[in-house]
Amino acid sequence: MKINIIKGTSLLITVIIVTLMTGFYYLKQQAEKPLQLAEPKLLSIQKGQFSNSILRQLEQQTLVKNTLGLKVILKLMPELAKVKTGTYELLPGMNGIDVFRLIASGKEKQFAITLIEGLRWRDWREQLVKDPHITLSENFDENIARLMHDLPGNSLEGWLLPDTYHFVAGTTAFTVVKRAYQAMQGELQTLWQARQHNLPYISAYEALIMASIIEKETARADERERIAGVFVNRLRLNMRLQTDPTVIYGIGDTFDGDIRRKDLRTATPYNTYVIGGLTPTPIAMPSRLAIFAALNPLPTEELYFVSKGDGSHHFSDTLQEHNRAVREYQLNRKSVNK
Numbered sequence: 476m477k478i479n480i481i482k483g484t485s486l487l488i489t490v491i492i493v494t495l496m497t498g499f500y501y502l503k504q505q506a507e508k509p510l511q512l513a514e515p516k517l518l519s520i521q522k523g524q525f526s527n528s529i530l531r532q533l534e535q536q537t538l539v540k541n542t543l544g545l546k547v548i549l550k551l552m553p554e555l556a557k558v559k560t561g562t563y564e565l566l567p568g569m570n571g572i573d574v575f576r577l578i579a580s581g582k583e584k585q586f587a588i589t590l591i592e593g594l595r596w597r598d599w600r601e602q603l604v605k606d607p608h609i610t611l612s613e614n615f616d617e618n619i620a621r622l623m624h625d626l627p628g629n630s631l632e633g634w635l636l637p638d639t640y641h642f643v644a645g646t647t648a649f650t651v652v653k654r655a656y657q658a659m660q661g662e663l664q665t666l667w668q669a670r671q672h673n674l675p676y677i678s679a680y681e682a683l684i685m686a687s688i689i690e691k692e693t694a695r696a697d698e699r700e701r702i703a704g705v706f707v708n709r710l711r712l713n714m715r716l717q718t719d720p721t722v723i724y725g726i727g728d729t730f731d732g733d734i735r736r737k738d739l740r741t742a743t744p745y746n747t748y749v750i751g752g753l754t755p756t757p758i759a760m761p762s763r764l765a766i767f768a769a770l771n772p773l774p775t776e777e778l779y780f781v782s783k784g785d786g787s788h789h790f791s792d793t794l795q796e797h798n799r800a801v802r803e804y805q806l807n808r809k810s811v812n813k
Contacts, residue, residue, distance in 0.1 A: 633757025687757035
């Protein structure tokens with residue numbers, strides 16, 4: 476009798492264990508099922524959210540059909556339930572366990588914004604404002620004004636380093652601006668310390684102004700230092716720079732794409748056909764290469780250059796040679812296009 480009871484109890488225990496193991500295996504399979512996801516998707520976890528609300532979120536977005544398996548796994552692995560606020564990227568092939576492992580790690584999706592050289596502060600500001608993952612705080616303009624207050628010319632023009640900046644969702648626009656500003660500060664000081672001797676700049680800021688002009692004059696890497704050499708020669712001889720991009724910057728929003736004779740004669744702080752020396756501020760955001768060129772100009776006797784119309788320039792030592800080049804590359808092309 477006792478033997479039968481023991482056998483029956485053992486059988487019952489075995490059945491219970493097998494049932495539990497089968498049930499657990501089934502629930503584990505459910506939890507490990509890939510998300511119903513054909514392409515990457517963002518999942519935002521708000522402050523105060525817990526694992527249960529995230530499970531509902533996954534269910535509502537039809538990413539997971541049955542959350543029971545995940546609930547069991549989260550009970551058995553409580554470290555996965557320690558979720559962190561942020562925006563996370565879910566990828567095809569991930570399962571529910573992977574999702575909670577990602578959220579518990581705090582490894583948020585990294586977004587990127589590329590701030591391009593040659594553009595102006597107002598262009599960059601517009602780009603920052605339009606980025607859907609960057610937050611424009613109420614005190615943005617106040618913070619910018621405070622930053623500009625101690626800068627030469629009270630302007631951010633030229634002071635932000637063109638680069639690709641990575642950030643998490645919700646990063647403020649001012650945070651990105653501050654990073655770009657600090658990056659430019661470091662880059663400018665490093666290059667200034669390694670500059671050529673006897674350059675006609677009284678400060679690193681003047682080199683920054685020159686770099687912005689070079690940036691706007693050419694996009695060709697093989698011409699930057701040569702153009703810098705021309706401008707440095709003109710400064711040393713007290714010649715006006717006579718560079719069109721400065722005139723365009725001085726015209727401002729009314730510029731319609733054409734520079735006329737009256738524009739070259741109109742006095743503005745940025746018209747280098749009228750003023751001597753450099754402009755009062757940079758005219759764009761210069762790249763590292765443009766700053767390097769400004770501080771390491773090519774030794775040359777050249778004083779002039781003119782666009783060939785293909786992105787490159789013809790360089791000349793004398794005004795006579797320059798005038799011939801203007802006739803060849805500018806005047807003749809205009810007559811052909813008429």
